[in-house]
Amino acid sequence: LNWTIAGDANWLNYSPSSGALLLNTSAHLIISINIATLSTGTYTATLTLTDPAAINNPQNIPVSLSILPPPQPDLIVSGFNTPGSAVIGSTITVSNTIRNQGAAAAPGFVISFYLCAGTVINSSAIKINERFIAGLPANTYDTDISVLVLPTTTGYYYLAILTDAVNVITESNENNNTNFNLIYLTSAPSQPPVNYYYIKGHIWNSNYRG
Numbered sequence: 001l002n003w004t005i006a007g008d009a010n011w012l013n014y015s016p017s018s019g020a021l022l023l024n025t026s027a028h029l030i031i032s033i034n035i036a037t038l039s040t041g042t043y044t045a046t047l048t049l050t051d052p053a054a055i056n057n058p059q060n061i062p063v064s065l066s067i068l069p070p071p072q073p074d075l076i077v078s079g080f081n082t083p084g085s086a087v088i089g090s091t092i093t094v095s096n097t098i099r100n101q102g103a104a105a106a107p108g109f110v111i112s113f114y115l116c117a118g119t120v121i122n123s124s125a126i127k128i129n130e131r132f133i134a135g136l137p138a139n140t141y142d143t144d145i146s147v148l149v150l151p152t153t154t155g156y157y158y159l160a161i162l163t164d165a166v167n168v169i170t171e172s173n174e175n176n177n178t179n180f181n182l183i184y185l186t187s188a189p190s191q192p193p194v195n196y197y198y199i200k201g202h203i204w205n206s207n208y209r210g
Contacts, residue, residue, distance in 0.1 A: 001051050005029065009045035011038060012063060033065060040069045071138075072172040074102030075109070075163045077179035078141060082159045085184040088152045098133060098163050099141040102172050106136045112165035113148055116158045119180045126151055130165065150185060159183050 001021040005014055013032045021027055031047075047061040079097030086092050094113070100106050110132055114125040128148050136142055148159070158180045164171070171177075 001054060003049055003051045003054075005047055005049050007045055007047045007063075009043065009063075011035065011043065011065070012045045012047070014047065031063075035065075035067060038065075038067055040067050042066045069172075071103035072170060073100050073104050073106035073136070073138065074172045074176070075100055075106060075136070075169065076176050077161050077163055079143065080159075080161050080179040080181060082181040082183060084182070085186060086150055087188050088150055088154055088185045089188075091147060091149050093145050093147055094159065095143065095145055096161055097141050097143040098136065100136040100138055103138055105138055106133075106164075106169050106171075108132065108134045109136075109163065109169055110165045112162045113146065114160040114162065115151055116160045116180070119158055119160075121160050121162055121178065125160065154185050154187055156182060156184050 002018075003021065004018040006017070007014060011034050013034060015030045015032075016027075019027050043065040045063045045065075047063060049059040049061065051057050076099050077096065078099040079095065081095040083092055083094075096111070098111060110130055112130040113128050114121050115128055116122075116125045128150065129146060131144060131146055133142050159182075160178060160180050163177045
């Protein structure tokens with residue numbers, strides 16, 4: 001048997017490319033790949049073994065190659081605790097937990113807080129604070145008590161949190177970075193009018209109860 005082998009992909013290498021075999025003998029081929037110019041994806045090729053004198057000439061050998069993306073972080077908001085109502089212009093504290101559920105560490109990133117009309121952070125959302133995490137290893141989390149100063153508009157709104165707010169990290173999932181909680185903003189409770197009376201040298205407050 002006088003054989004030759006050829007491939008149809010430049011990333012597929014083989015050695016030797018030809019040889020001779022006696023009856024009932026075999027030869028070893030070394031097959032290697034070069035992925036330097038390949039991106040993530042699946043590639044196919046064919047190795048063709050030929051000998052015009054063989055009765056089963058040619059023989060095609062399919063080759064499949066899958067290149068997986070490198071491990072990436074995946075940031076989520078796993079906890080976001082906010083009050084159900086608050087007074088406009090007041091200061092509130094909210095507990096928030098950011099988890100990296102991905103397979104790689106995340107470098108530093110920003111978390112932003114917003115007041116939104118709905119469950120979408122768009123151009124009408126009011127940014128009310130932010131915090132920074134210097135980095136988050138894979139399968140770890142960071143919890144913080146953040147201080148938010150509320151705007152002075154009353155009504156129902158959503159407090160929103162957005163991790164990787166300036167989009168500096170490439171994640172395995174870019175669509176799970178937000179969380180929303182409904183909050184009702186009310187004006188400051190009205191105080192009853194204060195009436196003072198002057199009786200025999202004393203000033204009395206009519207609202208005092210004691």
